Amino acid sequence: MSVIELENVTKIYKLGEVETRALDNVSLTIDEGEFAAIVGPSGSGKTTMLQMMGCLDKPNSGVVKVNGHSVGQLSANRQADLRREEIGFIFQFFALVPVLSAYENVELPLLLNGIAADERKRRARSLLDAVGLADRIHHRPDQLSGGQQQRVAIARALATQPSLVLADEPTANLDTANGQQAMEIMQRLNQETGTAFVFATHDDQVISFARRVIKMRDGRIVDNGR
Amino acid sequence: MALTKFWVIAYRDLVRNRRRTVLTLLAVALGMMVLILMSGMFTGVTQGALRENIRLNTGHLQLRAESYEVEKLSLLAKDLLPDSQTLAAQVQTLPQVESVAPVLWMSGILSTSRESSGVQVTGVDVTAVFHAPIRDGIVGGSYLTPDSRGQILLGSNLAEEMGIGVGQRISLAVGTSDGGLDEGIFTVAGLFDTGIPSYDQNTVVMPLAQAQTFARTGERASTLIVTLKNQEDTDSVAAALQQPGIKVLPWQELNGLFLELMQTGLGFYYMIYTIVILVVAVLIANTLLMSVFERTREMGILAALGMKGRQIMVMVLFEAMILALLGTAVGFIFGSSVVSYLAKIGIDIGNGAAAAVEGMALGNKMYPVFAPGQALVLALFLFAIVTLVSLYPARFAAKLEPVQALHTL
Ligand SMILES: Nc1ncnc2c1ncn2[C@@H]1O[C@H](COP(=O)(O)OP(=O)(O)O)[C@@H](O)[C@H]1O
Ligand SMILES: [Mg+2]
Numbered sequence: 001m002s003v004i005e006l007e008n009v010t011k012i013y014k015l016g017e018v019e020t021r022a023l024d025n026v027s028l029t030i031d032e033g034e035f036a037a038i039v040g041p042s043g044s045g046k047t048t049m050l051q052m053m054g055c056l057d058k059p060n061s062g063v064v065k066v067n068g069h070s071v072g073q074l075s076a077n078r079q080a081d082l083r084r085e086e087i088g089f090i091f092q093f094f095a096l097v098p099v100l101s102a103y104e105n106v107e108l109p110l111l112l113n114g115i116a117a118d119e120r121k122r123r124a125r126s127l128l129d130a131v132g133l134a135d136r137i138h139h140r141p142d143q144l145s146g147g148q149q150q151r152v153a154i155a156r157a158l159a160t161q162p163s164l165v166l167a168d169e170p171t172a173n174l175d176t177a178n179g180q181q182a183m184e185i186m187q188r189l190n191q192e193t194g195t196a197f198v199f200a201t202h203d204d205q206v207i208s209f210a211r212r213v214i215k216m217r218d219g220r221i222v223d224n225g226r
Numbered sequence: 227m228a229l230t231k232f233w234v235i236a237y238r239d240l241v242r243n244r245r246r247t248v249l250t251l252l253a254v255a256l257g258m259m260v261l262i263l264m265s266g267m268f269t270g271v272t273q274g275a276l277r278e279n280i281r282l283n284t285g286h287l288q289l290r291a292e293s294y295e296v297e298k299l300s301l302l303a304k305d306l307l308p309d310s311q312t313l314a315a316q317v318q319t320l321p322q323v324e325s326v327a328p329v330l331w332m333s334g335i336l337s338t339s340r341e342s343s344g345v346q347v348t349g350v351d352v353t354a355v356f357h358a359p360i361r362d363g364i365v366g367g368s369y370l371t372p373d374s375r376g377q378i379l380l381g382s383n384l385a386e387e388m389g390i391g392v393g394q395r396i397s398l399a400v401g402t403s404d405g406g407l408d409e410g411i412f413t414v415a416g417l418f419d420t421g422i423p424s425y426d427q428n429t430v431v432m433p434l435a436q437a438q439t440f441a442r443t444g445e446r447a448s449t450l451i452v453t454l455k456n457q458e459d460t461d462s463v464a465a466a467l468q469q470p471g472i473k474v475l476p477w478q479e480l481n482g483l484f485l486e487l488m489q490t491g492l493g494f495y496y497m498i499y500t501i502v503i504l505v506v507a508v509l510i511a512n513t514l515l516m517s518v519f520e521r522t523r524e525m526g527i528l529a530a531l532g533m534k535g536r537q538i539m540v541m542v543l544f545e546a547m548i549l550a551l552l553g554t555a556v557g558f559i560f561g562s563s564v565v566s567y568l569a570k571i572g573i574d575i576g577n578g579a580a581a582a583v584e585g586m587a588l589g590n591k592m593y594p595v596f597a598p599g600q601a602l603v604l605a606l607f608l609f610a611i612v613t614l615v616s617l618y619p620a621r622f623a624a625k626l627e628p629v630q631a632l633h634t635l
Contacts, residue, residue, distance in 0.1 A: 112533055
């Protein structure tokens with residue numbers, strides 16, 4: 001079963017007179033439980049690709065399917081529902097809500113999904129435990145190191161038990177040791193939960209973890225890793 | 227519940243931006259204080275002026291001849307109360323009545339060797355309780371006795387303007403009941419300062435009997451001023467005093483012009499209230515908009531997590547409501563304290579300002595009155611308008627596209 005399918009997706013950015021074809025007629029399928037890296041030089045369209053997969057933006061043409069359902073016709077609200085339930089996000093910057101503690105950050109998507117209190121507590125604690133932050137659950141982001149913040153973000157991305165986690169250069173702002181640790185955690189969680197992971201990266205360290213490497217250049221897929 | 231968390235996030239965001247929050251709260255609180263102060267002043271001025279006017283000028287009720295017109299100060303027999311003493315005695319028998327004072331009004335011209343000035347001459351029963359403010363307000367010379375002859379009292383402002391002192395002899399001319407003009411020489415027995423500049427500026431007081439002789443009206447009087455122990459009894463007493471040929475005027479009618487003026491004034495105040503409220507509301511909206519701009523990325527993260535536009539909007543609105551509620555509460559507490567304090571000590575507004583309000587018994591000290599009902603309505607309004615205006619930044623936040631938000635890195 002595929003979790004995400006892009007069919008002939010084109011995304012054009014217009015900045016004044018200048019048109020950029022960030023994605024040029026791209027087709028790609030991500031299956032359940034994959035651990036895939038999208039690689040390519042800066043500007044090749046990796047981030048744009050993740051945004052299409054994550055329903056954060058709409059393509060100019062082409063079809064995006066999540067769990068087999070086309071999302072093109074969905075309203076902003078329904079797309080928000082889809083994101084909340086099916087997709088977890090990890091960003092290059094450690095995108096935590098600054099005023100919430102590590103625990104509250106992980107709990108937030110569960111709250112938004114209307115999960116009961118006991119279950120929220122159980123999941124948030126076990127995820128924070130899984131990313132090695134059991135003793136930091138009440139710290140605010142600014143009281144955590146970059147590596148720790150990114151691990152909270154990983155825990156948060158997995159809280160709703162999504163079928164897919166999208167990570168945009170998750171190790172770009174981490175040192176080698178922290179980057180290694182984050183990747184090991186994601187690999188382990190991928191194996192334990194069966195959640196598919198797709199990374200955009202140009203970090204060899206990340207690429208070495210990937211079971212599939214999708215290569216991009218100038219908005220096109222030059223090797224889909226299959 | 228997710229809603230609880232929205233409150234938490236809103237609250238913590240406010241705490242995080244402590245300086246901005248405090249400044250905004252201060253602005254809201256100040257706005258609320260201004261509103262309460264203004265409402266207190268207005269209530270104080272109007273209630274105070276009305277009370278003073280009743281005490282010093284109009285009483286709670288007046289009895290006049292059916293045809294009497296106060297603008298004309300007529301001295302014709304048909305326009306006057308025929309047997310004022312008997313009528314006064316009759317009114318006095320009612321248990322609700324505090325005091326009754328027959329008064330004869332006439333217009334006159336007061337002249338010294340140097341200048342002359344139009345005045346209102348008031349013939350009063352000098353023993354009547356109602357005129358106690360004049361007796362208590364004597365600032366030079368002495369009050370009159372019922373049988374003092376050839377003596378008058380002058381308002382201190384009038385005396386000062388015309389350069390008249392106690393003991394001086396002045397000439398006073400009045401129109402008489404038969405249409406003629408009578409002139410007499412009087413001695414200034416004393417000067418009074420009632421604290422109502424407009425009254426002290428043009429009033430000459432003499433004993434009723436002397437005034438009646440002077441104007442040749444016999445036992446007649448222009449009006450009977452009645453004060454009650456309880457203002458609430460006005461209607462029932464008025465009903466009891468109805469009789470043919472006589473009109474009974476309650477204080478509302480006697481102060482009709484003033485009450486009308488008050489309504490106009492109130493409209494003006496409402497306008498200023500609205501402006502103050504709008505200024506505060508725009509200020510908050512601006513603060514929130516700034517805060518939304520600064521947190522575009524945070525909003526983007528929340529949107530990426532699947533938070534809906536509506537939920538983001540609610541979160542921003544919660545911030546507005548916390549600011550509005552806290553600011554209003556603080557302003558309410560401080561505002562009401564200040565008004566309550568000023569209500570005790572009064573605000574000196576000076577003679578000049580008070581005299582400028584012609585025909586109104588305005589003291590030279592103003593006592594604001596804290597009107598809790600009005601203050602509460604204003605607070606609710608402030609809160610509601612601020613929340614309403616905050617819909618703009620809230621909608622702005624809700625409409626941020628997640629990508630757009632996430633791209634402002
Ligand atoms: N919001 C945008 N507006 C205009 N151009 C954009 C925008 N986002 C990306 N681009 C352009 O699209 C191309 C692909 O960008 P991106 O997907 O961010 O690449 P990558 O993540 O591989 O570096 C680049 O040329 C970039 O400049
Ligand atoms: Mg990128």
